Amino acid sequence: MDYNELLSTIHSLPKADLHCHLEGSLSPEIAWRIVSENKLSLPDNQVPDNFEDFLGMISIENQARDLLDFTGAYFRNLNCAVTCLDDLREFCSDLIFRASVDNVRLLEISFFPGYIAGNIARHTSSKPLYEEVIRTISLAVCEAESEYGLAAGLIVCLGSRDLRNKNYLARIVDLHKEFAASPTLFTPLCGIDIGDFDMDFLHPDQETEAFLIEQCRVLHNSGMNIKCHAGEAMISTENGEETAVAGSVGTTESIYRALRFGVSRIGHGLAAVQDQSLMLRLYNEKVHLEICPVSNYKTNLFSSFERQHPLRAFIEQGLSLSLCSDDSTIQRSTWDDDYLWAIIRLGLTIDEIRKTITSAYARTFIPEERKNRFRGEF
Numbered sequence: 361m362d363y364n365e366l367l368s369t370i371h372s373l374p375k376a377d378l379h380c381h382l383e384g385s386l387s388p389e390i391a392w393r394i395v396s397e398n399k400l401s402l403p404d405n406q407v408p409d410n411f412e413d414f415l416g417m418i419s420i421e422n423q424a425r426d427l428l429d430f431t432g433a434y435f436r437n438l439n440c441a442v443t444c445l446d447d448l449r450e451f452c453s454d455l456i457f458r459a460s461v462d463n464v465r466l467l468e469i470s471f472f473p474g475y476i477a478g479n480i481a482r483h484t485s486s487k488p489l490y491e492e493v494i495r496t497i498s499l500a501v502c503e504a505e506s507e508y509g510l511a512a513g514l515i516v517c518l519g520s521r522d523l524r525n526k527n528y529l530a531r532i533v534d535l536h537k538e539f540a541a542s543p544t545l546f547t548p549l550c551g552i553d554i555g556d557f558d559m560d561f562l563h564p565d566q567e568t569e570a571f572l573i574e575q576c577r578v579l580h581n582s583g584m585n586i587k588c589h590a591g592e593a594m595i596s597t598e599n600g601e602e603t604a605v606a607g608s609v610g611t612t613e614s615i616y617r618a619l620r621f622g623v624s625r626i627g628h629g630l631a632a633v634q635d636q637s638l639m640l641r642l643y644n645e646k647v648h649l650e651i652c653p654v655s656n657y658k659t660n661l662f663s664s665f666e667r668q669h670p671l672r673a674f675i676e677q678g679l680s681l682s683l684c685s686d687d688s689t690i691q692r693s694t695w696d697d698d699y700l701w702a703i704i705r706l707g708l709t710i711d712e713i714r715k716t717i718t719s720a721y722a723r724t725f726i727p728e729e730r731k732n733r734f735r736g737e738f
């Protein structure tokens with residue numbers, strides 16, 4: 361198959377993306393329009409002169425220094441363009457449109473309600489409640505779903521304090537029930553990302569861990585699916601400050617800890633490759649890994665991406681996994697790119713790619729009745 365044929369084959373595949381952060385996937389063109397029309401200065405005080413300039417401040421052309429470089433200035437700069445709930449609506453609708461152009465049929469969108477509310481608060485006198493943010497995203501995505509012909513689901517990301525906050529979690533569960541009762545109006549809240557186990561805050565003492573695990577059980581019993589980030593990058597917290605270690609994936613310990621919380625899917629999980637018994641456990645417990653090849657390169661996790669990326673090893677182990685976009689704007693990538701990279705740089709075959717797509721369809725948190733209309737394509 362020549363390159364053009366490969367491109368069009370990849371493009372035409374029906375895709376299911378289980379790991380897409382709204383905050384890292386906002387349209388750069390819309391963001392620039394808002395920033396330039398409102399003469400906004402970026403949070404790190406840079407002042408872009410034109411779109412190319414702006415693009416350089418919100419995205420990574422080659423590679424970030426490390427994961428925290430990736431998640432720092434670029435996210436802040438990009439998200440300063442969300443100045444009100446109307447902007448949020450426009451960004452959501454556009455994301456669904458762009459995904460549909462790459463033949464994404466199932467799209468799970470993750471977001472931090474508090475982070476988005478905080479960004480809007482920088483531009484308005486009254487801070488929108490996180491509930492308004494969730495409701496706005498759900499309504500906007502649902503409208504775009506029917507316009508552009510895909511099925512979506514929303515994943516609420518929890519910050520370090522959120523998982524400890526019983527009132528907050530109870531409100532999320534209420535919204536989950538309310539949205540589930542009106543599926544033609546609202547895109548469902550189908551899951552919770554309980555955080556990043558490579559980071560410091562999920563290293564609680566035993567008593568706190570038992571409490572947090574119980575919180576997860578309550579969420580799960582209320583019909584919410586639980587996932588997390590783990591085993592992505594080595595984060596050091598010496599001197600109380602988090603620093604990321606470039607050229608190194610996270611620890612197997614963070615994945616073992618995540619498993620104690622009952623997660624059924626893990627974002628990245630790359631560190632598992634270092635531990636055969638952990639890979640066996642992931643296989644036996646049917647834990648699904650969300651693999652984001654372009655992101656893994658851009659965050660500089662490997663000194664040699666092609667030689668060290670564990671995708672091939674995971675496939676040989678028979679692990680359930682799928683390819684996901686993560687933060688396409690910051691990465692300057694499209695949905696097709698992750699598939700292309702998996703083939704060209706990591707050596708997967710088209711048949712193996714098709715298997716990852718079937719796995720994504722099987723393991724999405726999007727409810728059956730919503731995803732069913734695409735069953736024939738998967």
Ligand SMILES: [Zn+2]
Binds near residue numbers: 589627
């Ligand atoms: Zn992620």
